[in-house]
Amino acid sequence: MKQIIEFPHTMWISQYTIRFAFDEVISQENFQLVQQFNRFLKKMLHTNLIESVASYHTVTAYVKHQVDIAFLQEQWLTMQRNAYVGEATSQPLQIPICYDEEFALDMHRVMNVTALPFEAIKKLHMDKVYSVYLIGFLPGFPYLGDLHSQLFVPRLTKPRSLVSAGSVGIGGLQTGIYPLDSPGGWNIIGKTPFTLFDIHRKAPFLFTLGGQVQFYEITKQAFLEIKEKECSN
Structure with a gap:
């Protein structure tokens, strides 16, 4: 019932x-x-x-x-x-992420806290389908949950003065993506070449509240190619 x-x-x-x-x-x-x-x-x-x-x-x-x-x-x-059934959920938005060490600024910190090798951390991060719980902090910044419990890592005690746009971070029970260059205290584990916020697009925000998101891994070469293509559009 x-x-x-x-x-x-x-x-x-x-x-x-x-x-x-x-x-x-x-x-x-x-x-x-x-x-x-x-x-x-x-x-x-x-x-x-x-x-x-x-x-x-x-x-x-x-x-x-x-x-x-x-x-x-x-x-x-x-x-x-009446057992009302809400709107049907759509397929998760697939977001490419490069976990290369150049982009995974807090790779070693996350490995130390979780006691997991980075390959396991990547797998746990990609295995989940996340919901866009909230959009805020910066224009288009998505708060995505729930992160796998083995990846719960406290945010940095001293935030960075600059985190580059596209950086993917984890903190507590959530993961998120920085849409713009900004200060930030999330643990950075990778980067996406996608542009999250563009005022010139018909739909400026890449994410919508209540939507679903899943990450998949790409190489650094693929990252650079996608980024170059985005910049030329």
């Missing part, structure tokens, strides 16, 4: 801003629930909704006028009872 998910805790932030909060846990299950609830809000509030912003465990809705919370609760429970 399908489990009935209780309606999230509701708090009015302002006269026209509502925050809906589930349990404060970062997990695939909670993330999928938040995405489902976000779709539900868009359907229920429709023209009254200006924008909804989903995070790890909350959805914040900006509305034009007051919302009947009791009606939303009733519709949410009805949807649960």
